[in-house]
Amino acid sequence: MFTGIVEELGTVLELEHRGADARLVVHGPAVLAGTRAGDSIAVDGVCLTVVEVGADAFSVDVMPETLDRTALGRLAPGARVNLERAVRADGRLDGHLVQGHVDGVGTLLSRTPGERWDDLLVGYPAPLGRYLAEKGSIAVSGVSLTVTGVQEGAFGVSLIPTTLARTTLGLLAPGGPVNLEVDVIAKYVERLVAAGAVPGVGSR
Template sequence: MFTGIVEEMGVLKSIRKGAHSAILEIQAKVVLEDIHLGDSIAVNGVCLTATSFSPTGFTADVMHETLNRSSLASLRPGHRVNLERAMAANGRFGGHIVAGHVDGVGTVQRIEKDDNAIWYTIAAGPEVLKYVVEKGSITIDGISLTVARVDSQSFAISAIPHTVSVTVLADRKPGDIVNLETDIIGKYVEKLLHFPQEEAAPAPKQSSGITKEFLTRYGY
């Protein structure tokens, strides 16, 4: 589990693509401080497993499903990526519950400055937007952000300059594809509300206790 608080920006050194998979080699520093084989690291919001590491970086395998659902396939060597290690049990919960399981991608429509804030408007499909609520949480490329407004075709967030400067939001421009993960709580609520209920077995008929013999005995 992650919190959406980016620890550092790494740099993609190489991407080796197979027929339906890829291996990413990422240069990093902070996330290497206590790394072990098999550790989970969110790369632009996608939970990946460290398959090898060195003093300057780590590698991670990306499977077919992940490539189809995220923007990782469009990365090129030299691109910066947001990195976050899985949350430690004794850590502060600074963002929100982030699984690292991307729901889909969105497209940056507009980037606008508003005094000290920077607005990003992201277009997305209905399969994502149905879980996006105003003042709710959204993860964009692994960054925990608050939804400022939402309509039937897009949503917008307002970021402070610090968040932009320490994440790949600084690299984004209109037309770019971003990874999106909605708040998992909404998905669980939807599942519970629409889960097919098993039909209860009909209750056994209860006898009234009145039989032909009973009526005859009492003169009927």
């Protein structure tokens, strides 16, 4: 489990495609503190298992399902990525509950600079629209953000100076892909309502 609060901007050192899967090597010395093989690190919002730990880099295996459902397969050496270690049970939840299970790949449609912020308009796959709500939470490439508005096929977010400086979203140009994870609570509510299994609803 993660919070969507990026700890470090990492750099892709290698993406080795091995047929249907791949091995990804990332430079990220800050997130390696206390990290061992078998631990989880979110790379651009994707929960991955560390398989090797070096002095200042780590390796992860990326399975075909992950390559199919995320933008990780488009990375190249030198690309910057958002990194976050799994949250400790006794840690502070400063963002929102993020699983690292990407629901779809979106596209940055536009960015409008403000005085000290940027307003972004992000296109999303149609099936995700029912989970988006103004003032709701969404993880964009692993960054916990608040939705400022929703329209057909796109939603808005505003980036404060810290987010612009410390995440890949400050560097992203229109047309760039982003990994999207909607609020898991919304998915569970939908499932319960569809099954008619919300305790106390319709009963006395």
